Amino acid sequence: MEFCWALPVSDVNECRKQAVDAEKYGFDGVLVASAKQALDPWILTMMMCQDTSRVRFLVAQNTNMLLPHITLKNLTSIHYLMGDRFDLNIVTGGIKQESLTGGDFPSHEHRYKRTNEFVKCMRLLMQGTTNFNGMNFSYSDLEVQPQFEGQSRLFIAGSSSAASEVALSAGDVMICYADTTLHLKNRIKQLKHEAALRNRTLKIGIYIDILAKAAQDEAIEIAYQKHEQFSGFHKKITKMYLNEVDSVGIRNNKHFKDQHDLWVEEHLWAGLSEVSRSVGLTVVGSFKQVSDKLGQYRDIGVDYFLVSGYLDESACETMGRHIIPCFK
Numbered sequence: 001m002e003f004c005w006a007l008p009v010s011d012v013n014e015c016r017k018q019a020v021d022a023e024k025y026g027f028d029g030v031l032v033a034s035a036k037q038a039l040d041p042w043i044l045t046m047m048m049c050q051d052t053s054r055v056r057f058l059v060a061q062n063t064n065m066l067l068p069h070i071t072l073k074n075l076t077s078i079h080y081l082m083g084d085r086f087d088l089n090i091v092t093g094g095i096k097q098e099s100l101t102g103g104d105f106p107s108h109e110h111r112y113k114r115t116n117e118f119v120k121c122m123r124l125l126m127q128g129t130t131n132f133n134g135m136n137f138s139y140s141d142l143e144v145q146p147q148f149e150g151q152s153r154l155f156i157a158g159s160s161s162a163a164s165e166v167a168l169s170a171g172d173v174m175i176c177y178a179d180t181t182l183h184l185k186n187r188i189k190q191l192k193h194e195a196a197l198r199n200r201t202l203k204i205g206i207y208i209d210i211l212a213k214a215a216q217d218e219a220i221e222i223a224y225q226k227h228e229q230f231s232g233f234h235k236k237i238t239k240m241y242l243n244e245v246d247s248v249g250i251r252n253n254k255h256f257k258d259q260h261d262l263w264v265e266e267h268l269w270a271g272l273s274e275v276s277r278s279v280g281l282t283v284v285g286s287f288k289q290v291s292d293k294l295g296q297y298r299d300i301g302v303d304y305f306l307v308s309g310y311l312d313e314s315a316c317e318t319m320g321r322h323i324i325p326c327f328k
Contacts (some may be wrong), residue, residue, distance in 0.1 A: 001298055001327050004029040004058055006207070007314055008277075009038045012047075018316060019021040019048040023055040025320020026328070031306060032059035034091060042074045049082040058155060060089040060307075063104070063114055068137060072144045075281040087153045088118055088174070092163070112162035119154060119170045124273060130254065155205070167202055168194055173304055175205035176283045181296050188301035205304030209272055209282035211311045212290035212318050219284050227271045227312045228262040229264075245292035256280050265295045273308060279308055287322040 007030050008013045015032075022030045032041040032048075036039035045057045061071050071088070077135075080088060092115045106114070117134040124130040129143040156163055156171035168172035174191065178184075188204050195202035208312050213219040256262075256270035264281065267289050273280035283293045294305060309315025 002028040002304045002321075003319065003324055003327075004031055004056075004205075004304065004306045005083035005319075006031045006306055007033065007156070008028050009033045012039065012044065015044060015049055016051055016244035019055065020051050021316050023052045025317055026324045027307075027316075027320070029054060029058050029059045031089060032060060034062045034065075034089075043221050045086070046078060046082070047087070053127065056085050056087060058087045058089045060091050060157075062091050062093050062100060063092065063118040064093050066118075066295060068118050069125055069139070069142060069144050072122060072125045072148060075150070075152060076144060076148045078128045079148070079152070080146065084150045084152070086150065087155060088122075088165075089155045089157055091116060091157045108160070109162065112158075112160070115156075115175055116166045116169065117165075119156065119166055122154060123170050124135060129263040160172045164191060167191075168198060169269050170191070171202065173203040173205050175207060175281060175304065175306060177283050177319070178206040178269050180268060181300055182265065184297070184302070185300040198290060204301055207306040207308070208297075209279050209308075210290060210323070211269075211282050212287050212315070212323060214286065216241045216286045216289060219286065221270055223269055223282065223284050223311060227274075230271075237266060258293075279310070283309055287318075291323050291326040293328070298327070 002025075003016065005027045007018050007022075008162050016070060030048075034041050034043050034319070038044075041059050041061070045059050050055070055137070059075075075086060075088065091110045100309065114136045116133075117136045120139050121130065121132050121134075121139065124132060125139075125142070125144050126148050128147065128318075129138045129141055131141060132139045153172035155173045155175050156167035157175050158166070159176040163176070164174065168191070184206070191202060191204065211219050211223055213222065241312065256264055256273040262270045262273075267283055267285040269282045269284045270280055272282055283290050309318075312318070
């Protein structure tokens with residue numbers, strides 16, 4: 001069971017600080033996002049490597065913007081310089097405005113076909129000389145040098161059936177936005193069963209927000225206070241975004257925010273779904289209640305927790321002092 005801290009997207013100094021904090025408080029990794037408004041994730045990762053010594057970096061790579069051999073060259077280079085501390089978070093993108101390529105924005109189906117080819121090419125290139133002839137990528141006797149020798153894992157980000165197919169065929173971990181334990185239980189069971197039928201092992205991760213305090217009432221009060229601060233303008237912009245995006249995981253936020261009192265399950269609050277363009281669910285409660293809730297996710301097959309603290313600036317420290325030790 002692993003814990004990864006989601007670093008902020010656009011504040012470089014805060015990224016550096018939080019990477020150091022995540023290592024200090026026992027996180028296994030940190031996520032370095034790929035976003036239109038953010039710095040290049042490889043350059044940012046290289047900088048943060050010099051501030052840390054142990055924590056792994058989950059480096060996001062958007063398949064609509066990159067080529068497999070360039071991604072592997074970057075991975076090999078940073079591995080050679082900084083050691084075996086890097087995994088790839090393969091993202092497909094869900095809205096035209098976030099694309100850097102310009103021109104027509106491909107359909108959800110086409111983007112995942114490209115992602116599928118991208119991941120297959122990465123696997124082949126990691127092994128050595130590659131020949132591949134696909135719709136999106138073509139290689140003839142290509143060898144990326146120096147030869148990759150690390151143990152990097154390929155994380156497949158997505159919640160759709162298309163994302164599941166990519167993960168099942170060539171991913172190490174499938175990571176999706178959090179849902180209720182009731183909805184995730186059967187899906188995880190099915191995914192792991194299908195992986196076994198293909199003689200593969202697939203781990204499952206979820207992206208989830210955390211708000212844990214010494215007492216449940218304190219945590220709930222903070223959640224409600226934050227909710228009152230969400231502006232009508234922010235909610236309207238998020239609603240417009242949700243109407244355009246075709247990411248299955250993000251569009252689930254439309255369903256979450258319609259739930260009674262925004263509580264979708266015990267200790268699982270959907271207030272963020274009204275303003276967030278990514279994670280929509282927060283585990284809210286006392287230290288023990290939050291630990292128990294994460295334990296419920298573990299018991300249904302979740303192996304990896306990508307954690308944010310949008311509602312609580314002290315969430316990273318709280319996780320390290322009160323939550324992570326319960327699982328180590």
